[in-house]
Amino acid sequence: MALDKNGIAKRIAQELKDGYYVNLGIGIPTLVANYIPEGMNVTLQSENGLLGIGPFPAKGKADADLINAGKQTVTFIDGAAFFDSATSFGMIRGGHVDLTVLGAFEVAENGDISSWKIPGKLVKGMGGAMDLVAAAKNIIVATTHTDRKGNSKLIPECTLPLTGVQCVKKIVTDLAVVEVTDAGFKLLERAPGVSVEEIKAATTGKLIIEGDIPEMNI
Amino acid sequence: MSKVVKNAQEAVKEIKNGSTVMFGGFGLCGIPENCINALVDNNIQDITCISNNAGIDEFGLGLLLRKHQLKKMIASYVGENKEFERQLLSGELEVELIPQGTLAERIRAGGFGIPAFFVPAGFGTEIQGDKEIREFNGKPHVMELGMTADFAIVKAWKGDANGNLIYRHTANNFNNMMASAGKITIAEVEELVPVGELEPNQIHTPGIFIQKIFQGTNYEKRIEFVTEQ
Numbered sequence: 001m002a003l004d005k006n007g008i009a010k011r012i013a014q015e016l017k018d019g020y021y022v023n024l025g026i027g028i029p030t031l032v033a034n035y036i037p038e039g040m041n042v043t044l045q046s047e048n049g050l051l052g053i054g055p056f057p058a059k060g061k062a063d064a065d066l067i068n069a070g071k072q073t074v075t076f077i078d079g080a081a082f083f084d085s086a087t088s089f090g091m092i093r094g095g096h097v098d099l100t101v102l103g104a105f106e107v108a109e110n111g112d113i114s115s116w117k118i119p120g121k122l123v124k125g126m127g128g129a130m131d132l133v134a135a136a137k138n139i140i141v142a143t144t145h146t147d148r149k150g151n152s153k154l155i156p157e158c159t160l161p162l163t164g165v166q167c168v169k170k171i172v173t174d175l176a177v178v179e180v181t182d183a184g185f186k187l188l189e190r191a192p193g194v195s196v197e198e199i200k201a202a203t204t205g206k207l208i209i210e211g212d213i214p215e216m217n218i
Numbered sequence: 219m220s221k222v223v224k225n226a227q228e229a230v231k232e233i234k235n236g237s238t239v240m241f242g243g244f245g246l247c248g249i250p251e252n253c254i255n256a257l258v259d260n261n262i263q264d265i266t267c268i269s270n271n272a273g274i275d276e277f278g279l280g281l282l283l284r285k286h287q288l289k290k291m292i293a294s295y296v297g298e299n300k301e302f303e304r305q306l307l308s309g310e311l312e313v314e315l316i317p318q319g320t321l322a323e324r325i326r327a328g329g330f331g332i333p334a335f336f337v338p339a340g341f342g343t344e345i346q347g348d349k350e351i352r353e354f355n356g357k358p359h360v361m362e363l364g365m366t367a368d369f370a371i372v373k374a375w376k377g378d379a380n381g382n383l384i385y386r387h388t389a390n391n392f393n394n395m396m397a398s399a400g401k402i403t404i405a406e407v408e409e410l411v412p413v414g415e416l417e418p419n420q421i422h423t424p425g426i427f428i429q430k431i432f433q434g435t436n437y438e439k440r441i442e443f444v445t446e447q
Contacts, residue, residue, distance in 0.1 A: 018287040020370050046388070047318065047319075048245075048247070048388050048391050049244075049388050049390055049391050050387075050388050053344070055447065056445045056446055057445075057446055058446065058447050059446045060446070061445065061446070062441055062444045062445070062446055063387065064246070064247065064440065064441050065242070065247060065248070065375075065386045065388060065389040065438035065439070066301075066388055067245065067247050067388055067441070067442075067443075070444045071245040071246070071247075071298065071442040071443050072441070072442075072445035073441055073443070073445050073446070076387075078440070082385075082387055082388065082390060083391040084322075084385075084390045084391060084392070084393070084394035084395060085244070085270070085318070085319075085322040085390075085391045085392050085394075085395065085422050086322040086323055086325075086326040086394070088322070088331065089318065089319030089323065090323075090324050091374075092319060093319055093323075093337060093338070093339070097341045112342075120307070122305065123306055123307065123315075124295055124296055124297035124303065125293060125294050125295035125296050125297065126294065126295070126315060126317055126318075126345075127294050127295035127314040127317075127318050128294070128317070128318040128319060128321075129317075130317035130339045130340050130343060130345065131317050131318060131319030131320065131337075131339040133337050134337070134338035134339040134341065135339065149325055161343065161344055162342060162343045162344075163343065164293065164341075164342065164343065165341065165342035165343070175234070218447075
């Protein structure tokens with residue numbers, strides 16, 4: 001059966017390593033914070049100038065000076081640091097962030113990503129997304145495999161305005177884990193109970209299937 | 219001559235129609251509330267506004283927007299403001315959307331005397347436009363220019379009469395870089411302390427960048443999304 005958004009976040013959390021600095025985008029990516037393995041040291045970076053994002057504050061303790069990139073109130077952990085936006089994007093652009101997780105409207109088989117604009121409808125701006133995808137060492141896209149209308153989001157070529165080119169390395173969807181290779185989308189894992197046929201039907205981009213495809217272990 | 223002025227009205231009185239003004243803040247966090255109100259009261263027109271976001275409809279920069287005081291907006295994300303989206307889609311407002319990291323670095327470079335630099339963000343997207351592209355380390359980079367403004371208005375937690383500033387938590391964001399990039403920089407602070415009280419090792423923005431400073435009042439410090447356990 002297809003994963004829900006928590007399932008996607010849980011699978012992505014398996015990519016975390018001890019000592020990692022991680023930037024989590026708005027939406028499904030933020031849920032990854034809930035599944036950091038016990039005892040693993042992972043530091044969350046917030047583009048607006050915080051290293052060491054903590055949990056949401058207790059009731060009544062929200063601080064207007066302490067928010068995340070999504071403008072929600074947060075707390076900070078022991079050992080946190082505050083800094084300005086140029087320093088924040090210096091961390092990102094300078095390759096100091098180990099893992100970036102973000103959502104997408106479309107991912108192309110060559111790793112292009114569209115995630116910020118639907119002409120005439122959604123024109124809010126790109127925020128930090130272009131900086132993140134252009135320079136991040138390791139980018140994982142968290143998304144549903146198809147959109148609300150059932151159209152594939154893993155496609156031959158992006159139709160919407162691009163956020164970045166040839167930058168996505170891995171995609172975790174509600175149906176599968178997919179690696180972006182020189183030859184196209186390589187299927188690595190199936191969501192529990194989901195068949196290869198279902199994944200093929202949901203993918204219009206070039207999908208490479210070699211051998212037995214294991215189920216995600218979540 | 220002292221940098222200290224009485225209030226926001228005193229601070230913004232030189233800002234005329236058609237000025238380019240940078241406003242610090244990320245969302246509603248760290249915005250210069252008093253100066254925004256003063257500009258609304260003065261009904262200054264045709265402002266080119268540079269800020270990461272556009273506030274919300276009834277607060278922050280949204281106040282200037284709904285009174286149609288802005289000619290152009292330069293920002294990275296304007297999602298929380300419906301009026302903004304409407305003015306953008308209808309063509310009433312000229313908008314330039316810039317990747318947040320590039321915007322931050324353009325402002326820093328402008329303030330620090332760097333006319334141009336190269337970054338990877340935006341290559342292959344509509345941001346690239348007809349900007350110069352150069353390859354470094356086997357990767358294409360886009361040339362971006364340093365950005366300055368007639369005025370920069372920043373908001374800090376504490377400041378002194380020399381203009382030294384300290385920010386609190388995530389309310390620093392764009393304020394530190396903007397401080398250097400305004401031909402004239404105005405700082406509004408929650409607490410104006412006597413010279414000598416701020417510990418030099420603690421200062422985020424050295425006073426050399428600040429031309430006017432005043433003690434702010436009645437901060438609302440609204441929160442866009444109160445998110446609690």
